[in-house]
Amino acid sequence: MxxxxxxxxxxxxxxLKEFYGERLGLPVTGETDASFSFRAGNTNVTFVRTAQDxxxxxxxxxxxxENKIEEAAGWLRDRVALLGEEGDPxxxxxxxxxxxxxxxxPAGNIVELIARHNLDNASQKPFGEEDFLCxxxxxxxxxxxxxxxxxxxxxxxxxxxxTPSDTFAPVGDEHGLFIVVKKGRVWFAGERSSQxxxxxxxxxxxxxxxxxxxxxSFGEPGESTPERP
Numbered sequence: 001m002x003x004x005x006x007x008x009x010x011x012x013x014x015x016l017k018e019f020y021g022e023r024l025g026l027p028v029t030g031e032t033d034a035s036f037s038f039r040a041g042n043t044n045v046t047f048v049r050t051a052q053d054x055x056x057x058x059x060x061x062x063x064x065x066e067n068k069i070e071e072a073a074g075w076l077r078d079r080v081a082l083l084g085e086e087g088d089p090x091x092x093x094x095x096x097x098x099x100x101x102x103x104x105x106p107a108g109n110i111v112e113l114i115a116r117h118n119l120d121n122a123s124q125k126p127f128g129e130e131d132f133l134c135x136x137x138x139x140x141x142x143x144x145x146x147x148x149x150x151x152x153x154x155x156x157x158x159x160x161x162x163t164p165s166d167t168f169a170p171v172g173d174e175h176g177l178f179i180v181v182k183k184g185r186v187w188f189a190g191e192r193s194s195q196x197x198x199x200x201x202x203x204x205x206x207x208x209x210x211x212x213x214x215x216x217s218f219g220e221p222g223e224s225t226p227e228r229p
Contacts, residue, residue: 001158001176003135005202007046008109011054015106016047023079025129040132047107056197059179059187061100061112061137064127069099069115071127076103076113083110083189091189095162102189110190112137116174136176138201140210141183141194145169148180148216155218156206176203 010016013036020038021028029044030037037046040062050056064072073090076082082089083102091100100114114136123131142148145166152158152171158178161170167182178201184193198211209217 001172002204003043003138003176003201004204005044005046005200006060006135006138007048007200008058008060009050009054009056009198010047010107010109011050011052011056012106013047013049019080019106020045024132026132041130041134043135045135055108057108057110057192058197058199059110059112059137059139059190059194060135061114063119063121063133063136063175064113064115064131065121065123065133066115066117066119067122068127068131069101069113072113072115072131073101075127076101080104108192110139110187112189119174134175136174137170137179138177138199139179139181139187139194140199140216141181141185141196142210142215143183145180145182151216152178152180152208156203156208158205178208 017028017036020026026038026040028036029039035046035048037044069090073082080103089101093100097118098114098116100112102110102112105111121133145164149160149164149169149171158171161173161177167185169180171178171180181194183196186192187194196210196212201208206218207220
């Protein structure tokens with residue numbers, strides 16, 4: 001699964017635009033009074049303005065070349081505080097055959113760069129902003145993980161990538177994963193409970209949305225297929 005477009009919500013668009021566009025150097029692809037977009041490899045990411053002091057936050061991850069995690073950590077450290085900085089900020093996920101680093105953006109989103117060693121995407125160039133290859137994960141907190149898995153399979157043909165549990169299930173593949181979790185679960189490297197804040201994803205299959213009223217749904221707005229038990 002490829003995540004082609006990701007739309008998230010935030011109240012501090014100017015800070016986010018400066019962070020992603022200037023500090024991280026990702027190309028800004030569009031801007032209005034109510035939104036801005038930037039490109040990370042194969043994914044276009046849009047932040048839409050919400051009410052001031054809104055506490056919306058998300059977890060999402062960018063794939064990077066599988067041999068660049070140490071370089072990525074050093075590159076990031078010059079631009080943003082890494083989570084877990086007291087020790088080694090690089091986390092080894094043995095069962096995923098991957099290494100990752102985490103940081104927060106100005107909206108408090110838990111952002112991850114992940115090097116997946118199963119993917120044939122090594123680079124011999126110095127690490128830079130062009131090594132943000134795509135958004136490869138977006139967190140989806142739901143009331144019922146098992147029900148969400150059934151819905152994603154029935155409506156989008158998506159399967160769990162690894163053995164799911166009642167509280168955690170990665171759905172898709174290593175190019176693009178919905179990280180389906182039980183609402184209230186604390187994201188890795190974070191301290192706040194996850195909630196189903198509004199988001200929209202356009203994959204190479206079909207549009208998928210999440211909010212606290214309908215849960216997971218499909219299609220464009222107005223064509224809702226809500227999460228079913």
